[in-house]
Amino acid sequence: MLGRLMQSEAVWLFSRSPAAILAAIAAVTIVLGALFAPWIAPTDPYDLSSFSLIDGLLPPVWEDGGDPRFLLGTDDQGRDMFSSILYGARLSLAIAGMAMAIALVLGVGLGLAAGYYGGRFDAVVMRIADVQLALPAILTALLIDGISRGILPRDMHDDLRLGVITVAIALSLWVNFARTARASVFVERNKDYVQAAIMMGQHPLRIMARHILPNILGPLLVIATVDLASAILLEATLSFLGVGLPADSPSLGTLIRIGMQYLLSGEWWILWIPTLFLVVLVVAINLLGDFLRDLFNPSLR
Amino acid sequence: AFPAAAESFNWAGTTDPQTMDPHAVNAAPVLSFLNNIYEGLVRRGPDMSVEPSLATSWVALPDGAGWRFTLREGVTFHDGAAFNADDVIFSYERAASEASDVRSWFAPVTEVVRVDDFTVDFLTAAPNPLFPGSIANFMILDSDWATGNGAELPARDAENFATRNANGTGPFSLAGRDPGIETRLVPNEGWWDTAEHNLTEAVFTPIGNPATGLAALLSGEIDFISPIPLQDIEQVESRDGFKVLSGLETRVIMLGFGHDHETLKYSEETTDANPFLDARVRLAVAQAIDVATIDRVIMRDAAEPASQLLPEGLSGWSAAHAERPAFDAEAAKALLAEAGYPDGFSFGLMCPNDRYINDEAVCRAVASMLARVGIEANVNAMPVRGYWDELRSDNFDMYLLGWSPGTFDAEHPIRFLAHTPNERLGTWNFGGFSSARIDELLEPIQQEIDEAARQAMIDEVAGILQEEVAYVPLYTEPLIWAMKESVEVVQRPDNFFMLRWVTVN
């Protein structure tokens, strides 16, 4: 019943916010495009034999010299930009989504426990968080990359690139969740319903998971959307710094990193089209995050 | 005495010369930079020819026992100390010491003998016709200055005085050094040679990000930068007041194979054999790659297809083997079928992504071209910092390598790339290519004085390499310098930027 109410609230709030509607349309379009990339994209940018260097650097169709086969032009390898972007968005979203999920589970778990138990456990978790904060994401990425190279067989590395980036991004995001969860738990813990559960002798795990967690989920979800956007950007930055994904399995960030080389050379589409996609995606996600926050903030209702 | 219109000159490159010590690091950015401050016994002219510098002349000692250098008199170091044979011997001992990174230049040398104040003999174990040219970058320090400041040896773990200070005989002296930020040079007024430049000051700034460097040039803050990205050549040339000087470097980009690998390491299906052991497969690879298109699209027509391990024009280049296998995808497929791989196979291609110009893009293009004949390369592109390590550990099926012969002679790649690897030779022959004949020929090539006889031997080696398809040479890397219209420079194929030839109008 709460679900139904939330739904109607959501719908109501939604209908009042054109920004949220636009954002939702944009986000849904991109997400669907990314999800169904293999069916929508004219070519498969991962299939090396499907493109040819001969077609390299063709501009979008509406420009002089555009080729109707390539809606948004081609990159320096002759790859169709449109397909690359769809697949890129797919990868970016997958990485960001996974990273966020890991960060959420890790951060919320630790934050909950830290807030609930307090004391020494709390101090330890928070100091670990400090360590994490002290390591910029690029370092975390390097470290994880190095460690995975060190302990895993060589031929797994390529498949692991994705995992490495995901874990690195997750590690640099979990602190946010942990801090927020912990702060909320501090508040929640002293509320009577938790006190009642403690008094009755319920198991701490059950108290945390069943009682406290649902009540602090709101702000966490808001952070999650905003962090989803930062995760996508972070991946792009890691690519720029040379610890990102390989260029033959491009994410949006990798595409932009490659496109940077063509900032001035006249082949503007290689940089600006993926950037535009990224901007639209990130802005849309952020706006949805704002919207969610309004939804979860009772005083705004 | 300077020509008219003196100017302060700002130039930029991607990397900072990490030390001012000429013997501590054998790396192009350092040697190139220090050649403006320090000088050797000989130096190279604009066309790479060897010419007198601190030695006015040199002759081979009888029986190939070594070389005698007659030193220039009246030369002083920047601090005013006089130059003589003691400085040469001291510098030799320093450069050949264990702490030095350039000691390999002196591997053939058994002893250096001071004949008189201005005559020095370098004795070699075997005849060594190329020796004078091979020490063009051997720079001479003042022995008193070095010992007086505790810099007798190149810095190894901690810095010493010579790391941040310099005292050479060259056309410029070090006026200020802020490592990684800027290095300031001023002309040496007491230089023994006639200055051709018209600079009053030259400031070097490292700018790592190519786009930033380009912006700095276009905004007029710097006068010269090298290199710039190929795709930006047009942009620079199209602007008023700027120009691009493009030439060819001495570096050949090539593909190498794991000749001594029993099996492929990174194949999805072919895990029990190494198809590259079959020369037909290697030839198929060579034929499948359309170097002309790579040159056009990725290298913007600035590169030059290569057929050998060294570029055309260097000494020892084999005119007899000037052709590289023609691009012919059908023939490549046929060869593969003949070798027993009609359906192709997959393998791992290792590739640096920050070492050579557009290296990663080239690898991906190569992979795409190979895919069209049915063999599928999994490209693993990585920063160069871990790359050599991976190659040394044999973690590849095929790899990309660029080679620039330090001595500008065909012997250099044979020694490093073609000889069967052992402790001293073939040290960059990661794939373990081995040919008894080539191993046999290396020493005679090193020692033969007679040009024609030597070339014959080199030709034979080139023939073997081509026939065996030991490597697949792709192209000679271009050299792109960009500068203001008003700047005149000389572009030497070794990519050394010599201030003594710079004029600003």
Added chain:
Amino acid sequence: MVAFILKRLVQSVFVMLAVAFLAFSLFKFVGDPISQMTGVETSIEDQERLREELGLNDPFFVQFARFTGDMLQGDFGYSFRTREPIGEMLLSRLPATLELGTVALVISLIVGIPAGVYTALRPRGLVSQSILIATLIGVSIPTFVIGILLIFLFGVQLGWLPTYGRGGTVDIGWWRSSLFTVEGWRSLVLPALTLGLFQLTLTMRLVRAQMMEVMRTDHIRFAIARGVPWRSIRYRHALSNTMIPVITVIGLQFGGVIAFSIVTESVFQWPGMGLLFLESIRFVDIPVMSVYLVVIAFFFVIINLLVDLLYLAIDPRLRVRESV
């Protein structure tokens, strides 16, 4: 209070040790320093000897112990690449990074706070919405693209500002500052803007959210009810109450600014610690990387401690009590 600080300091030592350990683990994983230190022609034997001399063949924990031991004695070691003493290297790069970070933070505050207040007071206004969307777009473009765009716009096309480096600097003791020359300031504008943009957006959105929250509180309603002038309500009452949480977040952000300056410094060739760090990654200059990490961790620890103390001082509700 003293006990609290002492406790935190002890904990901080562990944080630093942990970071040092992680930093040190980089030794093993980033790449091979020797092949970066030597030329192509250096023989394998010579490389091996160098490896031995640098102690790279020692067991991991021996190396770690040596590293921490030296560091505790104030000896940060020497760079593999340039052989310079690392302490000196970092110290010479520190002012650049701190000045950049501080100016970026200041920009983000002097723009972000008023913008936040404005957008909070007129949440549905056209201008507010435009500001919100524009900054969102700004932070959605990766920093490195923004930086280069600014460089080309203001440096190349308009020619107003320098494109790289710090411009004119003045030495005050060992502190090299670009804050005392016009050239220095001109050089500072673009990188600070680039670096500050993210913080600006964050500050603005934070101030906005907080301000909207505060405007609904009883004491603001009471101030309205007794006719306190609007200006005073907004800027004295509401803003000051908004700033308590904002300040603490900003404190933490300063650490983030320093960490993020890696990208900005590399785009603007800003000779700070971030650039040094990137270079040392490129050349596998392990000791420099490690020390950099430890120094950054030290900053974080200090800032975190200060923020916690500040919070504790400002907000009595946070003084947790427990039964004994």
Added chain:
Amino acid sequence: MLEVENLTVRFRHRQGTTTAVEDVSLNVGRGEIHGLVGESGAGKSTIGAAIMGLLPAAGEIASGDLRLDDTDLRALTPMEAHRLRGKRISMIFQDPQTSLDPLMTVEAQLIETIQAHEDISAEAARQRAIELLEEIGIARAETRIRAYPHQFSGGMRQRVVIALALCTNPELIIADEPTTALDVAVQAQVLDLIRRLADARGVGFILITHDIGVIAQVSDRVTVLRGGRVVEQGPTPQVLGAPEQPYTKALMAAVPPLDRKLDRFRLPRVAGEEEEAAAASAAKEAEDWLMSGSGTGLGPALDLSDITVRFRGERRGFLGAREDFTALDGVSLSVRPGTVMGLVGESGSGKSTLAKVVAALVQPASGEMMLDGAPLPPMRSRSRHDPSRRLVQMVFQDPFSSLNARHRVLGILSEPLRLYGLETDAARRERLVRAMLALVGLPPEAADRYPHQFSGGQRQRIAVARALLSRPGLLICDEPTSALDVSIQAQVLNLLKDLQTRFGLTTLFISHNLAVVRQMSDDIAVLKDGSLVETGLSEPFFAGPQATYSQELLAQTPTVRFGPRAA
């Protein structure tokens, strides 16, 4: 002076519009205190906000006139309205904790307010402020004025709030629940002050509250509101002493009298006959289940001896020593089996702390606890499986936070059954839960809803049901009704009384409201500053308390005394 005529206020919201205030008229004269009473949501605050011109964005005055002397309040521009605020009308909010800007000194806030309306120097404004503070009874105002709000006690803070409302000499002050957050002693002082200001300065007041006792004590006229409409209006003695409308009568009947103990409160019937019968049979099932659990039919005895609780204090300043705070100091107490012990005392006297010690939520520094002769382990040593976990249950003060908002009532109520293994079969659990809901007077469908869909009183019933479902022997009720308004309070008190007598629960009943306690308790204990002041049988206590502190407490409790209550 103030005339409100046919005021109607509507709120627009996502489901449409609600009419919060409909057709309300009232007048306030100079020096008159006009009381506004009614249950929660009756529209009291909305009227205040409409007069102040501070309706939230969603609200609008649909019709009606608002006039302050000659000024038409509805015709003012926003700027004019803002200038009028403070100058002619001021407002006092409920919570003194949150009404003051925590970051500004009292002085700054006063000076600012005075200067906002008068062109006088800061020094003169300061002088005025000090005089004002002295006038409203803040000693050493000269020095105290420089303090920050948190350095004042709650009562002093509320006076500062009043000073702020007064400092510009307004003609009318709207006081919205000005004493609800205060304890009786402070409340008495504040009410005194309001009365004095009305008499001495001729300030008109609108006093909004749901506490009939407060209205009865100070107001001249009273308006009773229900559902946004005026039910009854007139001079206070007339309306409260001889109510005409059934609603007003019911309201008056729900006010717990301090001077005698009622069996039950009489409340208007809600359910029809049939429903009642169905509910009764369901309730019977729950009742049987409860009875089947206890052997003797009477709850256990609780003996506390020498309980001391200390809280770790703050350090004074940066280096200072820590001063631990003793919340309970050697309290010894016995609750007889099956009886109700009422625990009273002013705010902060340690009542809740004592409850929490028994419920194992606070660790006592020393002391012994016995439950029916067996030692009751304190918090740290009471295991999760200790039998007392089930036997001792607590009903918390705030029904809004004591139920997990994210769980359905069914889930909340099944929890004790599952946890203590009282009922293993899920279907039986559900049946029992619904039966128990019937027992506490809620329809069985309530089980499928979420807590926020219930009113405060209903939620408190759910909380009681949860406690009952663990088949407790000892029930601790910590201010179970203080968050509720009188009519709902009466329902809950009735329920508790019924259950207690029927099941013979031993009960510890905590409240600061002596009248409420009198209705409930057999024995009574008075706490002050953590120490027991007086304990004994309830009725003799109310007839003649021994300790002076108890006497004061009794004297300060506002009462409705307008002759015999209407039948």
